[in-house]
Amino acid sequence: MGAAQAPSIAQEAHLLTAAEALSYVRAGELSVEKYAQTLLDRIGQRDSQVHAWAYLDREYVLKQARALDSVPLGKRGPLHGMPIAVKDVIYTKGKKMPAGLTPKTRV
Secondary structure, eight states: OOOOOOOOTTTTGGGSOHHHHHHHHHTTSSOHHHHHHHHHHHHHHHHHHHOOOSOOOHHHHHHHHHHHHTSOGGGOOTTTTOOOOOOTTSOOTTOOOGGGOOOOOOO
């Protein structure tokens, strides 16, 4: 029997701090798409217990991640590739709001 192999950065990416993830992305050791996929996989494993997501568009997340990966290193900002979550009561263009809420229009 062979020795157990250590998990790769991508397999454990959901455990990284933001600073660590950004460091790996900047070094080219972790793509934004792979990081996003790992986070989506973790959400898939845990959200039935946690119920943290009212709406999650996996295809859109991965599409955006691929677009971010195509940006040359020299043109990337300091938080390039770092995902964020938007609270479900904040109006987001093209997304449904929960519980019958409607966006308020500023005049």
